[in-house]
Amino acid sequence: MSGDKISDIQAFLQVARERSFTRAAAQLGVSQSALSHTIRALEARLGLRLLTRTTRSVAPTEAGERLIQRVVPRFEAIAEELASFEELRDKPAGTVRITTPDFAANTILWPKLSKLQPKYPKLKIEVAIEPGLTDIVADRFDAGVRFGDQISKGMTAVRISPDIRMVIVGAPSYLKGRPLPRTPSDLTAHECINMRFSVRGGEYAWELKKGKRNLQVRVQGPWTFNSIYPVIDAALAGFGLAYMPEELALPHIRSGRLQTVLKDWCPTFPGLHLFFASQRQSSPALSLVVEALRYRR
Template sequence: MAGTDFNDLMWFKAVADEHSFTRAAARIGVAQSTLSHTIKRLETNMGIRLLTRTTRSVALTEAGERLLRVMAPRVAEIEEEIAQLMEFRERPSGSIRLTLSQHALDTVVWPKLKSVLLNYPDIGVELSLDSSFRNIVEDGFDAGVRLGESLEKDMIAVRIGPDWRMVAVAAPGYVAAHGAPQHPQELIGHNCINMRHETRGGLYAWEFEKDGQELRVRVNGQLTFNKSEPMMDAVLNGLGIAFVPNSLADQLVASGELVLLLDDWSPFFDGYFLYYPSRHQNLPAFRIVVDALRQK
């Protein structure tokens, strides 16, 4: 392996992290053909195959998995040392990758983060919007955002938002025409607007709780979405009952544009937390982002 370029190894790691030549090339900032040629050169120099390529995906061979397992902690140590050396600069710098949902971005992260980016122009932040539970270490993220009930036990967690809840809402016209359910089971007789999991493909079950009794209701209706924005437009136009985060509904309920249903069946739960491995906590740029997002 004498003469192997360290950049070739780093590009291999990018492909392994992304499981895609296309995404890895975009992340590095090179042409896909250049990246593919570099990986072939690395495999030729080493005399082993590191990746298995198909038309849809890229997978690691046994040798590739071993190389990545050896490389990953050493690369992380180098990146951490370099980042800590940046403390000697007048202005903190570095790149941070976060995975989070659209709702977390809109309600908590972006309102707090945008001023940081203005004040620290040398800090770069990549925001990957995804509703699934990503493995931030394996997928090359510095941190992720999840609800408190879904946090991984071996991560540092910092609360970045208030408690919130899911609420059932409908337009006044719909309630006048069809009545208001008094119990979650009564939703089965209503035209409900469903939400489909973006990654798992199934429909969300509406979860309720009162006096220690928990209920999961599978509802039916005319409409199904995988995003909240069109769902809110549908409910405002009287097309059924929606089950949405209270942050999307509170103002509309206060103005009378929506009616809150089953209020006593909708308790608050832990809000959003930023979670990350302990090795990131001393990086200057990362500390600035964490402090900006931290719930005061």
């Protein structure tokens, strides 16, 4: 049914409800003559008289009453459905799938989203912990979390953390009796705990920086993990030096369980960002997650 036919029926219902062309016209914001013309045109299309008109009143005919009984419940159902869509806007629903490194999941996503989700019971959040760089479009994720300099062009990115400094640390039990590394090349004489971001990829080269010098150092050691938390455990257990976000190392540095080396070579990376394809931004559920995670200084 075309939009003008729907509006004609709505006009008829308003006249039937008010029992007056004058009052109905005022409610609809049209002239009385225009409203009369609309009702006559509707009656002509249906081939039925819908209203009985006298000089003092207007009342539905038998056909008009039947139309009211059939149409009003359907219009009310449509109004309820439209209202439910408005409620979705205010109370987003659906699943938001996010791929993220474990560090971001533990320190940012969980603390913030665990407070958000109970407020929106119909919101579901799926977090996939993956150390490698994931194609969120091909793998059907709504969003991903990576350092700001790792995000592909064409993606919308929202900062969710401050800049992140990296550190190289070792346990006192490991460093005892060993010469401390003074330059990156000294790392070759040490046992180092490695990360591998993908089963098909190589071991991660430690990214070091001093002034304008940038180095990628491939280290060797007996342990390799694809998660940062076993790396921390191995370092605490004295298996070697480890490269990690300073935020994760600080509690152990303050307690004396870890100590830093090569401080002047440890870089700072642009903070973690939530990124997503631009067309996904209109999703109310994703918008809610974005605002919950957005970093505010």
